[in-house]
Amino acid sequence: MTLHKTTTPATSPPRPARRRSRLLRPEARAALLFISPAMGLFLLFTVAPVVFAFVLSFSRYDILTPVRWVGLANYARLLTDDLFWLGVRNVGFYALLYVPSMIACSLGLALALSRPKPGMVFFRTLFYIPAVTSSVAGATVWSWMLQRDYGVVNQVLGAFGIQGPAWLANSDTAMYAIVFVTLWQGLGGSIIIYLAGLAGVPRYLYEAAALDGATPWQSFRFITLPTLRTTTFFVTFMTLIGAFQLFDQAYVMTQGGPGYATTTAVYQIYQNGFTQLQMGYASAQAFVLALAILVVSLLNLRLNRDSGVT
């Protein structure tokens, strides 16, 4: 910052000119005062909870009785907790479907919307509207629409002679329904990030490529995609972190069922922590999930850096 390169004129009447270091002091004091609420909340509601969760994961705590230290017992129990691993597997399956679909759909739609054609602002606005509505309201309406007998989805399919299943009550289709609904909700945000990225691709590259006789596919493959690498990384990263923490839709649309088909890891943590009051055990689960998120994020980062080298 250039703030302090400008020195106070020596002739300023109310206060005589001071030396830089002394002038800095009230400024630093004010700055620390300014940041202290934000940093205090950060300490209390981010740093302390992370440390606390770690400690808690080695204990047994049900709120009502004092904390009991149990060492690695929670983690040992975790290894044999089929339900939790089912939740992890469900989330993994969900992410495997959701993240690539998200990237493909949002990139495709952003490419379409970035064309200089009339009406693009209209479509852009329309596609973004689901992103501003709450996940709960969205999931609520979709569960009505995905109803077997009176749901509008099956009614439409019926018009084409297709007998739709009970989407949410069928363990084979429930997760696909959730993927679809979360995609519906999340698409708008990713499209806009991609549009911002596309706006940053220099025009002259396309012109040069066109002069060289590149096909549209070639310009996409060798100009658009590489320039959007950072954007794609960002979208993948955010989508992944969100996918691992899937909860709202699974809670509203299926309550984790049918069977345990849509029980997610967060759903498990919520249940263990807040309905069964096994805070220590739920913390261990949260830690494992967070670790998984971290590993996948780092992997993503690594893959991204590798692709950046070539």
Add this chain to the structure above:
Amino acid sequence: MLARKRVKPLGVLGDVLFYGGLTLVALVMALPFYWMVVTSLKPNADIFRDPVQWWPERVTFEHYVKAFTTVPFARYFYNSFVMAALGVLANLFLGSLAGYAFARLRFPGREALFRMKLASLLVPGIITLIPTFIILRTFPLVGGNDLAGQGGYGLLNSYWAVVLPGAAGAFAVFFMRQFFRTLPDDLVDAARVDGASEFLIFWRIYLPLCRPALATLGIFTFQAGWNLFLWPLIVFNDPDMATVQMGLQSFSFNHTTDYGPLMAASVVVSLPVLLVFVFAQRYFTQSIAFTGTK
């Protein structure tokens, strides 16, 4: 090349396919809103009619009345509104205060502290869920708690339980810092010479220049606060404290769902944010793009 360019019918066909595809996607995106409104206006008998009724033949507002009378939905609305509004005020004030300091003031450890704060964006929410609950519950000297934080419920079942943990989000600080950095620095010198305090310089000179950024952040924070679900679900068990999002659950009992009132309530829940969006969509899309291209 030239030969290919002259083929006009292909261009028209391309346009038809292009707009056709976008329209199809648009229909899927918009259908839930349409269906929500249409269902909420139909009398019960028409909701479950077999050949699907795309247009309400008979319009009734009974479901809206029912949504507000069988469930204390007005109360939920008030709760959600107060918490979202408090969240906006806190984030605008604390976020800009910290953002200003990180952008314009010099102090030891500035960059390191900022990076630390920013890192909280990467901490998955799930990990802080349980400890934050316990911290709020054992907050000393509130909600019947003693000095050691025992005996009562602390900040649980109060607006603070939702407002406080998100009162100065990393996003708010980051967003405002970016904006403050774009402002010229010579404004400050004259004020300093006149002996204005640092807070006065921030409050009187720089903050008024931030109106567009504050509007963006405010809209964004309101939307996020209004749409919260999991956290209120955890910290509120007093039915009087429920939010609109939690309220939507109260229309299903024992696997039977009252779809009319539920859809009416969904309209009511979606309306505030949709209205804000319609009036401020430019801000919305800009701030999303802004976060994506940092």
